[in-house]
Amino acid sequence: MLAQYYQRFDAAKGTQFVFSDLGTYKPGEWNVYSEIKRKLIEDYKIPAHEIRFIQECKNERAKKAMVEAMNRGEIRIIFGSTSMLGTGVTPSSEPWPFITSTPLETIGPRATQRKEPYVRAIK
Numbered sequence: 448m449l450a451q452y453y454q455r456f457d458a459a460k461g462t463q464f465v466f467s468d469l470g471t472y473k474p475g476e477w478n479v480y481s482e483i484k485r486k487l488i489e490d491y492k493i494p495a496h497e498i499r500f501i502q503e504c505k506n507e508r509a510k511k512a513m514v515e516a517m518n519r520g521e522i523r524i525i526f527g528s529t530s531m532l533g534t535g536v537t538p539s540s541e542p543w544p545f546i547t548s549t550p551l552e553t554i555g556p557r558a559t560q561r562k563e564p565y566v567r568a569i570k
Contacts, residue, residue, distance in 0.1 A: 460520025501527030
């Protein structure tokens with residue numbers, strides 16, 4: 448699904464957030480984040496520099512810089528835990544939806560039901 452949305456919204460430099468609480472990104476160690484990134488690079492030819500982990504940010508300045516790069520379309524897929532990516536990360540000043548793999552979509556403090564996930568490209 449990530450590669451499909453990446454290709455579908457490539458012209459607009461659409462961005463995806465991937466929330467995962469299945470482990471922690473640790474450079475140099477196997478983890479679910481790095482494995483998905485590896486597959487996206489090797490199997491779908493998505494450039495490595497366009498896939499990042501919010502855990503790379505060691506302070507608020509780094510987190511802000513990563514979000515700004517995402518808004519410019521330089522980073523297209525960001526992985527993070529619910530707490531790290533869901534707190535203090537606002538990709539634009541406009542309302543935006545999350546891409547979800549389930550019909551439940553969380554936006555801010557409320558949850559809404561959707562028949563299908565959708566993406567709105569952020570420029």
